[in-house]
Amino acid sequence: MARSKEFEENAVLEKAMKLFWEQGYEKTSMNDLVEHMGIHRRSIYDTFTDKHTLFLKVMDRFGERINGRWAAGIKQSRTAKQALQFIFDSIINGEEDVPPGCMFVNSAVELAIRDEDIDEIATKAFAKSEKMLAEIVTWGQQNGEFTQQYEVKELAEYLQNALAGLRVMVRTSVPKEKLQRIAELNLRILET
Structure with a gap:
């Protein structure tokens, strides 16, 4: 008789997401996942197949989280x-x-150059973010907040690049005041 799951899948996915997010894929071992998720190794394999499949599910979960928040x-x-x-x-x-x-x-940064699945997920996520930024830029141009000197697509690409840079910098010891100055300059560049 098959044993029933003794854990809630979304809860353990959340734990795995935070661990991968903090440590990255390569540095996170199966032992780390077992300990952090609080479930047995066999349960991880039975539920998620392998570490890579678990990571892909975690990436999807992260996308839902960030898209919902934004x-x-x-x-x-x-x-x-x-x-x-x-x-x-x-x-x-x-x-x-x-x-x-x-x-x-x-x-x-860690995996896309050698992992087609991660490359595809990240590329789609960046495209989705860029589309959202284009919608905001269009809104700003239509109500006179943002310059029309540049095309919406160009400004969305510019903003996507700025956001990617900030996402890297926040993982360092760079002071938040500097990051705020960078954000403020990006907003001033958009103004009419």
Whole structure:
């Protein structure tokens, strides 16, 4: 008779996500996962097949988390500038009880050049972020907040690059004040 699962899959995925996010894929061993997730190695294999498949599920979970958080913040914003400020602030200040930075950026830097699955996930995530930024830039141009000197696509690409850089820098000891100055300059560049 098969044993029933003695854990909630979403809860252990959350634990695995935080560990991979903090340490990266290569540095996280199966022993680390067993200890951190609080389940047996056999349960990990039975539920997620292998470490790589677990990592892909974690990447999906991270995408849902960040997209939901950003969508909610943008929806609450009254102006395009306020929406972008929310995104910059969420990157710089992070969330409580999670590692700094972005799992997509971390994983792209660590693995994308040699792992097609990670490359595809990260590339799609960056494209989705760029699309969201283009929508915000369009909003800002339509209501006169942002310059129309550049095309929406160019500004969205520019912002995506700036956000990727900030996502890396927040994992270092760079002071938040410097990161805020960088964010503020990016917003000033967009103004009319």
